[in-house]
Amino acid sequence: MKRAICLFALLPALLAAQPAAQPTWTSPEVHSDGRVTLRILAPKAAAVVLRGEWPGGAKELPLNKDGEGLWFVTTAPIPADFYWYHFLVDGVKTMDPRNPLLKTGARSSDSAVDIPGPNAAHHALRNVPHGTVHIELYKSAATGTLRRLHVYTPPGYEEGRARYPVLYLLHGSGDTDREWTSYGRAHLIADNLIADGKLKPLVMVMTDGHPADPNNPSLRARNTELFTRDLIDSVIPFAEKKYRIDARRERRALAGLSMGGGQTLAAGLKSLDLFSALGVFSMGIRDDSFETQNQELLANPGNVNSRLRLFWIACGKDDFLWEAAVRLHETLEKRGVQHTWRPTEGAHTWPVWRRYLHEFLPLLFQ
Amino acid sequence: MKRAICLFALLPALLAAQPAAQPTWTSPEVHSDGRVTLRILAPKAAAVVLRGEWPGGAKELPLNKDGEGLWFVTTAPIPADFYWYHFLVDGVKTMDPRNPLLKTGARSSDSAVDIPGPNAAHHALRNVPHGTVHIELYKSAATGTLRRLHVYTPPGYEEGRARYPVLYLLHGSGDTDREWTSYGRAHLIADNLIADGKLKPLVMVMTDGHPADPNNPSLRARNTELFTRDLIDSVIPFAEKKYRIDARRERRALAGLSMGGGQTLAAGLKSLDLFSALGVFSMGIRDDSFETQNQELLANPGNVNSRLRLFWIACGKDDFLWEAAVRLHETLEKRGVQHTWRPTEGAHTWPVWRRYLHEFLPLLFQ
Numbered sequence: 001m002k003r004a005i006c007l008f009a010l011l012p013a014l015l016a017a018q019p020a021a022q023p024t025w026t027s028p029e030v031h032s033d034g035r036v037t038l039r040i041l042a043p044k045a046a047a048v049v050l051r052g053e054w055p056g057g058a059k060e061l062p063l064n065k066d067g068e069g070l071w072f073v074t075t076a077p078i079p080a081d082f083y084w085y086h087f088l089v090d091g092v093k094t095m096d097p098r099n100p101l102l103k104t105g106a107r108s109s110d111s112a113v114d115i116p117g118p119n120a121a122h123h124a125l126r127n128v129p130h131g132t133v134h135i136e137l138y139k140s141a142a143t144g145t146l147r148r149l150h151v152y153t154p155p156g157y158e159e160g161r162a163r164y165p166v167l168y169l170l171h172g173s174g175d176t177d178r179e180w181t182s183y184g185r186a187h188l189i190a191d192n193l194i195a196d197g198k199l200k201p202l203v204m205v206m207t208d209g210h211p212a213d214p215n216n217p218s219l220r221a222r223n224t225e226l227f228t229r230d231l232i233d234s235v236i237p238f239a240e241k242k243y244r245i246d247a248r249r250e251r252r253a254l255a256g257l258s259m260g261g262g263q264t265l266a267a268g269l270k271s272l273d274l275f276s277a278l279g280v281f282s283m284g285i286r287d288d289s290f291e292t293q294n295q296e297l298l299a300n301p302g303n304v305n306s307r308l309r310l311f312w313i314a315c316g317k318d319d320f321l322w323e324a325a326v327r328l329h330e331t332l333e334k335r336g337v338q339h340t341w342r343p344t345e346g347a348h349t350w351p352v353w354r355r356y357l358h359e360f361l362p363l364l365f366q
Numbered sequence: 367m368k369r370a371i372c373l374f375a376l377l378p379a380l381l382a383a384q385p386a387a388q389p390t391w392t393s394p395e396v397h398s399d400g401r402v403t404l405r406i407l408a409p410k411a412a413a414v415v416l417r418g419e420w421p422g423g424a425k426e427l428p429l430n431k432d433g434e435g436l437w438f439v440t441t442a443p444i445p446a447d448f449y450w451y452h453f454l455v456d457g458v459k460t461m462d463p464r465n466p467l468l469k470t471g472a473r474s475s476d477s478a479v480d481i482p483g484p485n486a487a488h489h490a491l492r493n494v495p496h497g498t499v500h501i502e503l504y505k506s507a508a509t510g511t512l513r514r515l516h517v518y519t520p521p522g523y524e525e526g527r528a529r530y531p532v533l534y535l536l537h538g539s540g541d542t543d544r545e546w547t548s549y550g551r552a553h554l555i556a557d558n559l560i561a562d563g564k565l566k567p568l569v570m571v572m573t574d575g576h577p578a579d580p581n582n583p584s585l586r587a588r589n590t591e592l593f594t595r596d597l598i599d600s601v602i603p604f605a606e607k608k609y610r611i612d613a614r615r616e617r618r619a620l621a622g623l624s625m626g627g628g629q630t631l632a633a634g635l636k637s638l639d640l641f642s643a644l645g646v647f648s649m650g651i652r653d654d655s656f657e658t659q660n661q662e663l664l665a666n667p668g669n670v671n672s673r674l675r676l677f678w679i680a681c682g683k684d685d686f687l688w689e690a691a692v693r694l695h696e697t698l699e700k701r702g703v704q705h706t707w708r709p710t711e712g713a714h715t716w717p718v719w720r721r722y723l724h725e726f727l728p729l730l731f732q
Binding site for chain 2: 042090096102132
């Protein structure tokens with residue numbers, strides 16, 4: 001098969017005369033009503049289960065087996081969006097061997113399925129002007145290593161000399177600097193908003209939030225500290241040197257989801273000389289350590305309020321961090337720290353975070 | 367676990383007091399002598415096999431099972447390089463669930479293992495100035511769709527106004543525009559050569575060589591034609607508009623591996639007004655259709671010879687296309703078409719293609 005395909009490029013006439021190797025089944029198969037059929041060939045398996053990031057959080061569905069050992073299941077209709085899933089084949093996590101779409105991560109990967117529709121229009125690939133995603137390597141003073149980051153520049157960036165406002169956008173635990181674009185589609189969300197006249201062009205810098213080796217407990221405990229130093233000492237100077245970024249604090253924002261929301265609170269609130277807007281997606285506090293660690297800041301809410309043009313906190317009511325987010329909101333309210341509290345539907349999932357970014361971006365720099 | 371890690375960012379003191387969840391095993395484990403131990407937990411499986419792109423081509427190794435259902439195998443020493451592998455768990459292709467390193471592709475993905483050492487120094491991540499990898503979307507006139515491509519710009523690109531020579535670099539069947547960087551490490555190969563003074567800075571444009579849906583036989587037969595139109599009508603104009611590329615043919619080259627080598631022959635030899643250098647990695651011809659399709663060109667070898675400053679053809683002696691590559695070389699020689707014939711060790715694998723790129727790049731534009 002591989003041989004046939006390689007030579008095919010050179011010898012179309014020869015190979016077109018041969019019967020084409022046709023897959024007799026595909027996976028995933030997305031139906032027009034949003035149901036999805038998943039299939040995997042595993043004749044020797046005793047049980048196969050589908051696990052996916054469907055609405056309401058991760059769910060599991062058992063597959064059925066036909067006489068040839070092909071396992072299959074069709075889901076109920078799923079709202080249009082971009083989801084991850086994998087199979088458990090006799091308990092072993094298995095990506096869909098027929099599907100090239102991925103959700104990558106810092107520890108392992110999953111397969112992904114794209115269900116198009118109006119519900120997913122905010123991150124659809126549309127025939128509009130598109131920006132560029134850049135992959136960069138930079139030297140981190142905090143870790144002493146080369147680290148990677150992704151940068152989004154908007155359509156038209158190359159054509160002028162203008163400087164752009166910038167959002168530093170942080171991922172959650174288990175992801176890397178890659179997933180806000182490769183799976184979160186942050187670049188398409190921005191392209192679509194700009195095309196629709198709802199967002200002025202901006203630059204987004206997406207960093208890697210795991211400077212500490214997560215397998216090293218002593219380093220892991222320092223992750224937030226290392227991340228903050230890396231961001232301020234290395235990432236921001238690197239980005240501002242290499243890209244035409246407006247370096248005024250009024251034009252610099254910080255936001256993140258889950259762990260990245262925690263890093264936004266930790267790095268952002270201590271660096272109000274650098275940031276004029278913060279976004280906390282699906283994160284909160286579960287004890288009084290936030291108040292303990294931010295005593296001085298919380299004692300002078302007027303200082304925070306005068307510096308932050310936007311302090312946006314959103315969480316889904318089905319999120320396992322919902323109560324922690326409510327506690328964050330109530331703590332800030334009690335202390336007189338102005339913020340936008342945005343409770344929503346949804347759980348701790350990427351469809352929620354794509355919608356948060358779509359809602360948050362137009363609130364910045366307007 | 368997920369919950370603990372998310373909150374961890376905010377509450378280091380709380381969680382540092384808890385016992386860290388330590389994996390009791392890792393996979394892959396690379397030993398200092400180049401042996402690699404692979405492990406996967408599959409208590410219910412009857413047989414697990416490792417399949418990988420080791421030197422000499424794909425090989426399979428059976429794993430052994432311990433009392434807990436953990437399967438394991440240690441390979442013989444493998445030369446330092448970057449390889450793909452996966453498990454067959456009772457015949458089901460399974461990526462390593464403990465390993466975030468990937469080789470992606472157009473149809474499915476594999477796990478990847480990085481074995482560092484002098485043999486892999488040409489694509490190692492070194493503390494030298496690094497260029498940038500850009501991900502672009504462009505409108506293809508040939509397909510009528512938005513397509514993706516990757517662009518490498520060298521260190522210092524942003525700082526000046528210079529225009530750079532350009533290599534259009536093509537992947538093989540089953541890959542996409544992403545793999546020359548994500549797995550082939552073309553950007554690191556160029557960065558290292560530039561840092562060592564062996565290569566003048568250049569731009570590399572890596573396109574997607576599958577414009578036709580490979581599952582559609584009638585379209586698939588037109589892939590080379592669609593690719594050539596896409597390259598010439600859309601990719602080159604897009605790249606030259608968006609990047610500071612020297613648009614003279616003396617400064618424009620085309621090269622590719624396997625299917626991309628066939629596309630280089632098909633598109634390049636018919637467009638000598640556009641390209642002054644061609645590279646064909648691990649590709650050849652198996653019948654007389656090449657001569658039939660290029661009658662006019664082969665009848666006037668002086669025209670080819672005066673236009674091509676470099677026509678570089680390389681193949682490994684263990685490659686399944688070795689005899690086809692020899693036939694290409696001998697056909698060109700017989701017809702008086704000047705070229706560099708570079709027979710090497712190796713098979714139809716990425717370690718060979720990384721070495722070809724490392725050898726080929728300094729021959730361009732000097």
